[in-house]
Amino acid sequence: MSRQHLFFVFFGFLTMLNGQMNPLFFNEYLAENYYRIHPAMAGVNLNGIRIDFGTRQQWFGVTDRPATNMLTLEYKTTAKTTLGFSGFSDQNGYHSHYKYNFTYCYRIYFNNEIWNTRRSFPTKNDNIQELSFGLSVGFSGANLDQSNWNRTTADPLVNQNLNQTNFTSFDAGVAYVSTQFSSQFSIHNISFTPSNQEGNDQELTYNINGNKIFIGSIQYEIYTEVGWNFEPSILVQYQEKTKDNSLDLNFKFYRLIKNGRLWLGLSYRQNKIGVAYNNGNRTENEVYKHWTPIMGLNYKKMKFSYQYTTNLGKINTPYSGIHYIGIGVQL
Template sequence: MKLYKALTVVFLLIITASAPAQEGLPIYSDYLTDNYYLIHPSMAGVSNCAKIRLTGRKQWFDQDDAPSLNTLSIHSRIGESPSAVGGILFNDKNGYHSQLGGYLTYAHHLMFSRNEIDLNMLSFGLSAGFIQYRLDSSDFQIFDPIIPDGSDLSAINFNVDVGASYFFLDFYAHLTVKNLLNNDGINLNEQGFSFQNLRTFLASAGYVYHKLGSTWSFEPSIMIMHRDATAETLFDLNGKAYKDMEFGRLWGGLSYRRSLDGAQYLDGSGVSEQKLQYFTPFLGVDYKQFMFAYTYSYQANSVVFNNGGFHQLTIGYNFNCRKKHYDCECPAIN
């Protein structure tokens, strides 16, 4: 009986630790669809427009309880002041795991240039919010009958994200710490297991290249993410292109995500190792004050649960827009 209990606890621990739903707002490639505020609180109100963004993400349409994510964000400057506020709501589901969360953000933007034509700005942001984690273990009796029937474990935790951004002409860089505080986590079957350290470190940088008189712009960028508790590190290499049109702007690109940590598996002849890697093409259009984007993420590994990828739609609306002040190719600002 003790062995069964131990195996049950280990099973629950593994599937819970491996689920994206346990890290707060999951970090995918949706920030590339004019949505950097989702991962960097210092991006709240940085644009000359107030912005609303709604995203819907779904994986494996032919599978029940497949991973899905929905987010709603809004952020804006406070009048003509250097301060800004924002908010994020999200609902993340992954099989038996789910989480519902909300954040409120305050950001402040400091100008170092003598005028607003030459962009030289340092921004700070702080987000605070609550996340409800849930684990539905009602079906786990199939594996072990000692688990209470119909049990639904849940926990609500408070946490904060802090970050800073720097903009100089066509260059930008961001640094953020997500889930700064320790969480109480979810105790599994009163065994005392919990997930306290959800801290994630994010660093992003990019540059927008533009030839005078051309309607094209090109933006290479990189994002590095490190999870403190598991010592996992991955990076995104991104390429994005913009084309100015009479009605607005067309844009699209490709993102490549690669983990620096591998997972071992049996390949029939021995033990092999593979590292997580995603290819994510995306395409979007800015039409007047509206934005529409589609993103597809394909996992390019030898061993996968399903060949299907992530599909994501993003809809945005800009309002309370001010005059474009800065003489730069800086889409996130202008």
């Protein structure tokens, strides 16, 4: 089967996927997949097709625990153009959210170095310098499974807001990528409109205003002559509706091996908005913050990654750890 046929078979299948609606994005982008959060990063370091699947799990041992599945698909149709798909499926008890995006990305090269290797990562011997623009159209929604509820009357607010509500959105971004320095900026939900909302009672409909999420990130690669390289990076997010923002401070170590490379890293996140809680005789405010150790492997055409996120605050649960496992392949 050719690459083109394989890509469109996956495209038809992926339209059935479900995903998250409008949260601040988590740390999965550090599993070597900035396309999860930046449309303009579709097709970076790619020649052909790339498929990436990840799952985030927590609260093991708890029935109907939160779980999120993620999938991205990139197909470099020409040297300058890439088509992409990204999908998220989030389940938490009776509630589920979904979102999937279709992306078009156009790339401008500032030199003659067009990525034409089977490697999925750059080295110090590459001379990459490119600017890309990405645009995504997305479809999202929220569902509430009430089939197991034992009640005599229905709640019209719950029914109208959460039962099969769908939205259409547009995301856009720009990215500059070079062998050493890279930077990206994206705006999610530039346009965010309901697809199947009925009725004019605004008290019973979701407020579609102010849903934009702004994301900016910078990475800097430090290469050595002995097969090691280091990557400090930062990422900032701002959510318009809640006025919340988060800052990620990341550091990754890479080691070249035969047919691939290993990586280890650590990420620290802190949000702006705090939560008030009673600490004995006084009320205190605590902002969300966490550590995320990162590890992964590129081996030939495959990629494997693992992350574990732990909350650093005093407000916690016995099931606070979050596991992320990812696997990818380049064809």
